[in-house]
Amino acid sequence: MPNLQPYANPNYFIILGIALVPLIIGFLNGKRWHIYETLVSLLFLVLIFDGDKINQGLALIGYVIFEGALIWGYTVYRQKRNNTALFDLAVVLAIMPLVIVKFVPFLNPGRNSIIGFLGISYLTFKAVGMIMETRDGSIKKFEPWLFLQFMLFFPTISSGPIDRYRRFKKDYLKVPERDHYIDMLGKAMHNFMLGFVYKFILGYAFGTLLLPRMAHLAMASRGGFLDISWGLVGYMYVYSMYLFFDFAGYSLFAVGTSYVMGIETPINFNKPFSSPNIKEFWNRWHMTLSFWFRDYIYMRLMFFLMKHKITKSKVLIANLGYLTLFLLMGFWHGLTWYYIAYGLFHAIWIILTDVWLRFKKKHKDHIISNRWTNYLAIFATFNTVCLSFLIFSGFLDRLWFH
């Protein structure tokens, strides 16, 4: 069997198209065949993880068994008791494989952990989400078949969007109304076409054609203050465009495929560069990641701090929440100085944005606010976001230290 990486070449799409036809016919006739859906998923999981990726495939199997056993155990326990230390332990165990995978290349540069596999970062969110919902009493039973379907849902396995168990289960168990499914098919078609333009035309143009030239130019123009040059500025914008079109393109494919399969996976991008400030930006960029951190980290931490009256200052609580959220997000990307700097950058930026928003609210009557100030805000936000992406790209590491 050949190895095909998700959405990477025409063969993947051809096989996908052929495999999905019976599903589409079924749905249009009001029928849902879970067995067939599962066979298609298995086919694609094999295609993604065979050949030279077989070790990853084995790691994936081991990981799913481990997380399944953990979640099952915790779910059973939680129906009788609710000890906090045990909940904390369950979460720590759930993230252990990912932590190991992130630490190995940090301790041993150049080496990758044998337990790693494509998508482990994203599957871990799904697993931890399930544990937290079980803790909260929202999930009361472990359902192995649904768990496997949720975790191994192949359209989103490599890089999300990150779905949530109960939302997925609801979609999975129902047969969409014919009219609704036709609507979903329409959206899927639109997603595939837009995804194609984003990933294979724009993302390709920016990432494969322009970016290396900018990199070359920036590296050759070192010597100024902080090695800044027009080449570096060019790199910043080109990289930002590449990042958006490549990732948004992938997300469109993932969501489109999900829709054809009757699962309304949440979207990841919603005109992010039209955001007037960084708070709005995180409602529009990599949305499923942002909302996961918001709901499972930020809100829980704030709830804890406020309930236990750790401090009276709401501002301090919010700021601690932001720092925790964005630093964790930085670490999640990897144990490099630039990922952590990226997290810190966004933490500080959002804290300062809150300062500004509070000031604006207080002096509402003395601050100009019109169409032009809004454009200015969008422009400023866009540029600052691009600067944060330059940090995120790791290029500064190349520029300054190599």
Add this chain to the structure above:
Amino acid sequence: MDVENTVVEILADLTGNDDIKDDMDMDLFETGTLDSMATVQLLLELQGQLDIDVPVSEFDRNEWATPNKIIAKAKELQ
């Protein structure tokens, strides 16, 4: 306890806006009236004043988006 009045009072307090009762179908999140911090405060107030326990994972923004929806949810969970 009058759920409707309590919720309106809590919201007015949180947002610093007494006119909240004039538009009970306003989307509080889209308009930026409520953010995550205010949401947590809302849940804590509901717990304290109406004895309603809402775990954070139960909170779905779609179901709690407007004052009317919040009142409906509060009544349901009482």
